[in-house]
Amino acid sequence: MDDLTAPTGREEALRALPRDDGSAPLALVLGATGYLGGRLVPRLLNAGYRVRVLARDARRVAAFDWGSGVEVVEGDAADPAAVGIAVRDVDVLYYLVHSMGAGKGFERADRAAATTVADAAAAVGRIVYLGGLHPDGVRLSPHLRSRVEVGRILLDSGVPTLVLQAGVVIGSGSASFEMVRHLTEVLPYMPAPKWVRNRIQPIAVRDVLHYLLGAARVSADVSRAVDIGGPDVLRYGQMMNGYAVEAGLKQRGIAALPVLTPRLASHWVNLVTPIPRRVAMPLVESLQNECIVKDHDVDALIPPPEEGLTPYRRAVDLALGKVKLDAIETSWQDGEVLGVPSDPLPNDPDWAGRTVFTDVRTARTDASPTSLWRVVQGIGGERGWYSNPLLWAVRGWADKLVGGVGLRRGRRHRDRLVVGDAVDFWRVEAIEPGTLLRLRAEMKVPGLAWLEMRVAPDGAGSRYDQRAVFFPRGLAGRLYWLAVLPFHGFIFAGMVNSITGAAEAADAEAADAEAAEPATV
Structure with missing residues (x-):
């Protein structure tokens, strides 16, 4: 855990605030073996929290460098018995589970898990949920709509809840970064859906972690959703060519075609990149609308990092550096693929x-x-x-x-x-x-x-x-x-x-x- 990049969790503004009796607060992380959860847990430990995780398989937790430093409750977020055990004596609960790579019925599964957690968390001090950045008053994609619904269920729980609504996350191993990376590297000229002209506000994974850590210290009288994003507002085509500059590639020609539907585009992404179709689909669908930060209310709750938020091209440079050094902390691959057997090989x-x-x-x-x-x-x-x-x-x-x-x-x-x-x-x-x-x-x-x-x-x-x-x-x-x-x-x-x-x-x-x-x- 000593080789963690910023934030490390040791920053004074992110350190755990002790309980009234002077003991360390207890953080419960749902989704600890996923892309963001696997990075958040060691930083929570550095920050002085005791950490408990809810995971389907304790062996997967033990495989992480930080696995021996946490308490593990085996179970699923939709299992009332397991969640009931996991939430005992918890000060802050991080809800980082969603069904981005799931098939049919994912909205029902997301709703069931969120409801189970909301019902069990009555005595929890705070809930922190990472949702999706989205515009108001428009028809959302099914996956964005589901994430908005999960945020609403948690906010309605009666427990102080902070919903951090983030857009495209850029970091080594993130699905969004890998999609940009492979599309840019493979295609010198790209026929693309018309959404490449939409404006979006990417955010570096290090800044997402900063906000997640800071959310645990927000006053108990705050219960609301806030937008978080990086300093750059870009079109998707600009993101691809910004990657090209940092990777030492020529600028890519991009043609926006109205005939490429999200389904066709997800097939295209599936063939050209390592991202499977069931993961590509929600990523593509989330780009159909302009997703930019509507206000900066989060600054009054969680001040930005001392060095400022990370520009997009700097985030790409940092991610490429991790790839070259073979030092990727977590990857989108870490999440289980729905429909694939999780039971081990029988004897x-x-x-x-x-x-x-x-x-x-x-x-x-x-x-x-x-x-x-x-x-x-x-x-x-x-x-x-x-x-x-x-x-x-x-x-x-x-x-x-x-x-x-x-x-x-x-x-x-x-x-x-x-x-x-x-x-x-x-x-x-x-x-x-x-x-x-x-x-x-x-x-x-x-x-x-x-x-x-x-x-x-x-x-x-x-x-x-x-x-x-x-x-x-x-x-x-x-x-x-x-x-x-x-x-x-x-x-x-x-x-x-x-x-x-x-x-x-x-x-x-x-x-x-x-x-x-x-x-x-």
Whole structure:
């Protein structure tokens, strides 16, 4: 937590105000494993708060650097029993959950969760909710409309509530930044919907965190919604070309076309960027209206940072710096993808009586277990999948075409993985450093799929075990497995040979480097 960028939480204006008895206040964070929640929690700890989080899976919380410093209540925001336990003795509750990437029924789910929390939070000192910046008196997109409704439910709870209404958030790993980044880098000329001419007011993620931290100190007699935004009001096309300048690219030509509906535009974004369609859709829909700060009432409640709010191009520069240093704190990928199994791979004895298909391969290698594990942990992203890249690319594009996450989602860090991390169209379900990496499929398939890789010492070398597991769903699942079966010989056998070969090459390179070093007396 010592390497956090500003705000760190240690700023005097953001420090926790002790309770009347002198003890540290307790903050409850809903959505702690998401993009903003994962950044807010360590800063709350730095600021002197005790922190409790409500999460579906305690293992995901434990994977964060700050995981051991918080209290965990397992459960869902829509579960009255779990929420009832989580809100006990809480001074400030941060509500950072929403269903941006959800499918049908997301408005009902958002409403149910907000109502559950509002009903349970009667004794909470304050609620802080991050909503969406929006114009008044116009028809809003379903997702913006839902976020406005959630804010209203929390405000009507009777608990002092501060709704921070933010626009496009710019920071390393944010979905909005990644959309701007990939659209600009991939397309020298972009046919775009007419909303590229709308004015919007982006805000740097560091400034969002400043306001979230400051909201906990707002007087108890304040209960209202306020707008927050950065210092620049831009058109979306200007945002793309502002990114181009900071990234050292040529200015992009942009043509506004009235025929590109939000649905068509979200398909376009899905194909050109790593953002899946179900996440692209609410982002695109939120850009249909001009979203700029209507007033600066927030300044009287939470003074802006001492150095001032972050200009857009400075926010882009900071985000690019984090990407280059492989130092992205959290990513939009951290959120679970709705409709994807969250249950772990069952133990082998549990397969009895079920249809299951497997592909199991083992190889012995002269490579050390350390080198072999290093290759396994670095799989995916820029390094690829150590087998026929064309077949993997085809599978990724096929997933994109049906609205899946595709293969270009990449990974947050080049060399490190923790439970819950996304790796292209997989997610880390389990990791035992040096021994086991299990990935759960998040591509669209008619069933449930996992890929498991194990490393074990074997004499002077090591053994590599690889297992693909597929639980088919109905006839479609069985036909799918039969259709891809011919390619497994190329893909999975190629993976085994290339992974062990890469580990052996790494050992040989290290040995050559050691031999080339001058002897010391």
